[in-house]
Amino acid sequence: MKFRKLIMLPGPTNVPDRVMNAMLTPVMGHRTPDFASVIKNISEKSKQVFQTSGDVVLFTASGTGGVEAAITNIIKKGDKAIVTNYGEFGERAGHMVEGAGGILIKVDAAFGDAPRISQLEEAYEKNKNIKALVIVTNETSTGTSFKWLKQAGDLASKYGSFLILDAVSGLGGDNIPVDEIGADVVATASQKCLAAPAGLALVSLSEKARKYVVNNPPPLLYFNISRQLKYLETGQTPFTPALPIYHALDEALTMVLEEGIQKRIKRHEICADAFYSSFESIGLELFAKKDVRSNTVIAAKYPSNVDDKQFREDLDKQYRVVIAGGFGSYKGKIFRVGSMGEVNKYHVITTISAINQTLNAMTGKLTKKDPLEIAKSRLDNL
Amino acid sequence: MKFRKLIMLPGPTNVPDRVMNAMLTPVMGHRTPDFASVIKNISEKSKQVFQTSGDVVLFTASGTGGVEAAITNIIKKGDKAIVTNYGEFGERAGHMVEGAGGILIKVDAAFGDAPRISQLEEAYEKNKNIKALVIVTNETSTGTSFKWLKQAGDLASKYGSFLILDAVSGLGGDNIPVDEIGADVVATASQKCLAAPAGLALVSLSEKARKYVVNNPPPLLYFNISRQLKYLETGQTPFTPALPIYHALDEALTMVLEEGIQKRIKRHEICADAFYSSFESIGLELFAKKDVRSNTVIAAKYPSNVDDKQFREDLDKQYRVVIAGGFGSYKGKIFRVGSMGEVNKYHVITTISAINQTLNAMTGKLTKKDPLEIAKSRLDNL
Numbered sequence: 001m002k003f004r005k006l007i008m009l010p011g012p013t014n015v016p017d018r019v020m021n022a023m024l025t026p027v028m029g030h031r032t033p034d035f036a037s038v039i040k041n042i043s044e045k046s047k048q049v050f051q052t053s054g055d056v057v058l059f060t061a062s063g064t065g066g067v068e069a070a071i072t073n074i075i076k077k078g079d080k081a082i083v084t085n086y087g088e089f090g091e092r093a094g095h096m097v098e099g100a101g102g103i104l105i106k107v108d109a110a111f112g113d114a115p116r117i118s119q120l121e122e123a124y125e126k127n128k129n130i131k132a133l134v135i136v137t138n139e140t141s142t143g144t145s146f147k148w149l150k151q152a153g154d155l156a157s158k159y160g161s162f163l164i165l166d167a168v169s170g171l172g173g174d175n176i177p178v179d180e181i182g183a184d185v186v187a188t189a190s191q192k193c194l195a196a197p198a199g200l201a202l203v204s205l206s207e208k209a210r211k212y213v214v215n216n217p218p219p220l221l222y223f224n225i226s227r228q229l230k231y232l233e234t235g236q237t238p239f240t241p242a243l244p245i246y247h248a249l250d251e252a253l254t255m256v257l258e259e260g261i262q263k264r265i266k267r268h269e270i271c272a273d274a275f276y277s278s279f280e281s282i283g284l285e286l287f288a289k290k291d292v293r294s295n296t297v298i299a300a301k302y303p304s305n306v307d308d309k310q311f312r313e314d315l316d317k318q319y320r321v322v323i324a325g326g327f328g329s330y331k332g333k334i335f336r337v338g339s340m341g342e343v344n345k346y347h348v349i350t351t352i353s354a355i356n357q358t359l360n361a362m363t364g365k366l367t368k369k370d371p372l373e374i375a376k377s378r379l380d381n382l
Numbered sequence: 383m384k385f386r387k388l389i390m391l392p393g394p395t396n397v398p399d400r401v402m403n404a405m406l407t408p409v410m411g412h413r414t415p416d417f418a419s420v421i422k423n424i425s426e427k428s429k430q431v432f433q434t435s436g437d438v439v440l441f442t443a444s445g446t447g448g449v450e451a452a453i454t455n456i457i458k459k460g461d462k463a464i465v466t467n468y469g470e471f472g473e474r475a476g477h478m479v480e481g482a483g484g485i486l487i488k489v490d491a492a493f494g495d496a497p498r499i500s501q502l503e504e505a506y507e508k509n510k511n512i513k514a515l516v517i518v519t520n521e522t523s524t525g526t527s528f529k530w531l532k533q534a535g536d537l538a539s540k541y542g543s544f545l546i547l548d549a550v551s552g553l554g555g556d557n558i559p560v561d562e563i564g565a566d567v568v569a570t571a572s573q574k575c576l577a578a579p580a581g582l583a584l585v586s587l588s589e590k591a592r593k594y595v596v597n598n599p600p601p602l603l604y605f606n607i608s609r610q611l612k613y614l615e616t617g618q619t620p621f622t623p624a625l626p627i628y629h630a631l632d633e634a635l636t637m638v639l640e641e642g643i644q645k646r647i648k649r650h651e652i653c654a655d656a657f658y659s660s661f662e663s664i665g666l667e668l669f670a671k672k673d674v675r676s677n678t679v680i681a682a683k684y685p686s687n688v689d690d691k692q693f694r695e696d697l698d699k700q701y702r703v704v705i706a707g708g709f710g711s712y713k714g715k716i717f718r719v720g721s722m723g724e725v726n727k728y729h730v731i732t733t734i735s736a737i738n739q740t741l742n743a744m745t746g747k748l749t750k751k752d753p754l755e756i757a758k759s760r761l762d763n764l
Contacts, residue, residue: 004408026386062621065604099601199624219481222447239444242581
């Protein structure tokens with residue numbers, strides 16, 4: 001396919017033309033002053049977006065690569081880590097802790113819910129010498145968020161743990177003020193709320209984390225943060241970076257800062273609210289519990305007679321609207337709409353309209369309420 | 383800088399416009415039929431370029447990431463590996479073997495030379511139960527190549543080892559017929575001889591390697607080849623891929639096949655020969671021993687009175703020609719020209735001309751011979 005579709009996935013997301021076009025910046029040497037200034041620009045802008053004074057390093061990798069870097073640079077053999085487990089990405093984080101030789105202490109919540117602070121406190125009380133608390137800030141797989149980051153930061157600080165955040169589908173759309181939270185290592189990716197193409201993972205480091213990783217580098221090369229920090233000083237990366245994605249991310253970060261972080265987060269909140277309200281108005285059951293609903297990934301259950309594959313195919317073929325299905329055991333049972341990055345009135349209205357008409361056609365039932373009216377009323381503030 | 387320079391680096395290299403433009407393919411979902419067909423195309427073309435019937439998996443990563451995937455999926459704690467060590471990339475491979483818990487048996491050669499088959503035979507005779515033979519086919523850091531790949535394959539087969547090739551700066555420019563050699567795991571990268579932008583590593587697997595990695599997956603997620611193979615079956619990647627680089631690589635592989643592998647390799651040989659001949663004609667001392675000279679990276683020593691930084695800055699500023707300096711202890715002592723990917727008459731002539739004039743200006747000596755005449759005579763066959 002060569003024509004453009006409306007990408008309402010929980011990543012990759014729609015990328016603005018000026019960001020796409022930045023990829024055509026002529027090839028440059030990655031160890032030249034030309035590229036050092038690109039790295040410097042990205043570094044400075046990233047710090048603002050992460051709301052941190054710490055360094056942000058970049059890996060040519062997916063978000064999962066960034067989270068693996070975060071975890072494997074902190075967790076060593078025998079180290080205990082508490083990990084929030086409420087979806088696919090919590091499971092991955094747990095897998096990484098164990099892969100690094102650590103001892104995994106899972107804090108579970110049912111899919112559609114999120115662990116509560118009291119559960120984390122309990123885990124701390126039951127276990128001693130916790131090296132790290134690992135929190136998935138937003139569960140892309142279920143459309144739920146962990147909403148108590150500041151309290152989690154206080155808890156990690158009280159017990160002397162590192163706080164590691166998988167903020168892949170949150171940062172840039174949710175308010176994640178890294179320094180204020182007291183988060184030590186925070187990973188995100190280019191293709192989610194930052195609205196750049198996929199290919200780069202960004203990882204921030206507190207002063208405490210920086211000291212630790214420099215003195216305790218992991219045995220392998222690629223996800224070695226210490227090596228990254230050393231090269232960052234001279235405006236380089238240890239290994240050849242995905243240059244076009246750097247140029248795109250540089251432009252995307254400029255757009256984030258032009259809009260302003262707080263305004264961007266507000267926009268995400270408003271769009272998510274419009275999705276939730278209009279879905280409810282046409283009788284769709286939302287998957288996430290109300291108080292942990294995600295601002296960036298909207299998950300809803302299918303009416304019993306709607307086939308996932310057919311539904312998403314119709315949306316794609318007839319409306320060029322691309323949304324995601326469920327993960328793992330929720331495959332076929334829920335659909336997920338990514339409401340992140342560039343998401344705005346047009347995206348929300350078009351998506352709701354396409355979903356409503358497709359559901360009507362498939363179920364043969366016309367909803368009494370017009371979800372567009374409801375969505376539009378919620379979008380007034382944009 | 384926004385203007386185009388002549389990138390004569392040992393990667394990244396110049397990327398043809400049609401390959402750059404492919405990056406502007408509209409964003410698509412990475413778990414859709416649209417993208418599955420991109421993956422299928424790349425997979426089929428990669429096999430032809432690798433000259434293998436085995437699968438080729440892709441990682442969003444640098445070449446070093448690909449080599450780390452190759453090594454860490456084969457080498458387990460206590461496994462012995464023989465590694466050719468004749469430059470920076472051999473050292474990295476050794477580091478990875480040890481990082482994976484393996485026992486490193488280095489086969490050294492002086493920088494500018496390459497290990498010989500007899501040395502590998504000796505290493506096999508002295509050590510038992512060698513799990514893998516790891517060969518850097520082309521040492522980007524010194525401009526030398528290991529020229530006896532078929533014999534190395536026979537040796538690995540005789541002793542029941544896996545043969546792992548770091549072919550990052552070789553494949554697509556050097557003749558590396560993977561199946562004929564009997565190589566089990568071969569890693570290369572998008573931005574070298576394939577002339578695509580940086581961001582993807584390609585790793586091929588023999589049937590023997592495939593069986594092994596599927597039954598013995600590594601503990602971590604990102605560079606897990608078994609997981610890659612499972613997703614490849616359905617035209618997906620385990621994690622969000624750098625979509626724009628996939629589109630570019632797809633186009634770049636089409637160009638490789640349009641030209642034909644053997645013709646492409648011949649072109650690399652002719653261009654390398656033109657560089658070597660003309661450099662010698664103006665009295666530059668070549669860094670590599672004659673019988674191990676690289677076809678893709680040309681290294682020469684600086685005349686004693688030429689400052690590396692100044693020289694390369696002049697080349698860049700006055701001629702927009704970008705070349706590389708030396709690695710590690712050869713910093714300031716040698717320069718390296720990448721002669722790979724799209725390299726053709728124009729690139730060679732322009733680079734030699736710029737180098738000759740810059741050297742003349744800096745040393746105050748005019749060379750008696752015209753290196754362009756010599757280069758042109760060598761380029762007649764293109």
